[in-house]
Amino acid sequence: TKSYVKALELLEKAHALLRQKDFEADHPKWAYFYDCKRFCLYELGQIKEALEICLQALRKLTISAQWVYLPEYNIVRSAKRAACNMLAWEIQKEAATESDIEEAIKYIDECFQTISSIEDSSVLNGFFDTRALVYQKAAMYNSQKYKLLFFQNLEALEKSGIPYDEALFSNWLQNPDYLAFKSNNPIEKLKHGAVLEKWPESLE
Numbered sequence: 001t002k003s004y005v006k007a008l009e010l011l012e013k014a015h016a017l018l019r020q021k022d023f024e025a026d027h028p029k030w031a032y033f034y035d036c037k038r039f040c041l042y043e044l045g046q047i048k049e050a051l052e053i054c055l056q057a058l059r060k061l062t063i064s065a066q067w068v069y070l071p072e073y074n075i076v077r078s079a080k081r082a083a084c085n086m087l088a089w090e091i092q093k094e095a096a097t098e099s100d101i102e103e104a105i106k107y108i109d110e111c112f113q114t115i116s117s118i119e120d121s122s123v124l125n126g127f128f129d130t131r132a133l134v135y136q137k138a139a140m141y142n143s144q145k146y147k148l149l150f151f152q153n154l155e156a157l158e159k160s161g162i163p164y165d166e167a168l169f170s171n172w173l174q175n176p177d178y179l180a181f182k183s184n185n186p187i188e189k190l191k192h193g194a195v196l197e198k199w200p201e202s203l204e
Contacts, residue, residue, distance in 0.1 A: 004040045011037050028072050030060055031079035038083060051090055054083035068116040077114050078123065084111035085127045092134045098141040104134045128157040129164040136169065151181045 014033055023029060034057035041050035061080050067073040088108035095101040108131045112124060132153045138146035154172060157164060172178050 001044065004044050007036065007040045008044075011040070027061055028075050031057070031076040034060065035075075035079040035082055038079075038086065042086065047090060051087060054087050057083045069118055071118060074116070074119060077116060077119065080114045081111045081123070081127065084108065084114065085130050088134050089130050092130075092137045095137055095141075098138070101134065101138045101141055105138060108134045125160065125162050128153070128160050128162055129168070132157045133168060136172070148181075151178055154178065155182055 011033060017023060018026070018030060018033060034053055038050050038053045038057065041047075041053060057079055061076050067076075084107040088104045088111065091104040091107065092101060095104060108127070111127050112131065115121070115123060132150070135146055135150035135153045139150040150172075154169060166173060
């Protein structure tokens with residue numbers, strides 16, 4: 001805890017420097033600042049403050065989309081992904097309405113869209129579980145609209161090989177509907193609304 005408090009003190013000094021004219025447009029340095037502060041606040045249990053930093057980061061770092069081929073802007077994209085992921089994670093935890101969960105969907109979708117062609121797809125590995133959780137919650141409020149998307153994202157999480165807490169999805173991993181969706185039987189997939197690359201002969 002003391003190390004995070006000390007880090008925040010140092011970050012405030014860094015913030016003072018960044019506000020100087022020479023650094024106002026230095027988005028990679030701002031990205032490091034926001035990412036570190038977000039993380040320290042979260043680890044100290046200051047969730048509300050951490051989420052506010054996430055929002056500040058997203059407002060400041062819009063420039064990332066304009067420099068997709070510059071490696072020095074990878075940190076900008078990384079900080080944006082982490083901020084979007086934290087917002088989506090915390091919002092879905094507290095979501096009490098479909099409108100609430102739609103806000104979480106907005107952030108996790110932005111997270112997955114924030115990637116450059118010079119980055120490896122593995123930069124998204126840490127966010128598959130959040131995306132599946134968000135759509136799991138969404139399916140609770142509107143099964144017709146979100147159940148298929150949840151199944152697709154849960155299957156993507158399973159196929160990714162990334163370690164995750166299976167207890168978060170314990171109600172679904174052995175669910176007959178989900179197992180049918182995952183099956184190689186295209187007719188079963190169609191029952192759950194999946195879009196097939198090739199239609200089964202029996203339905204042509």
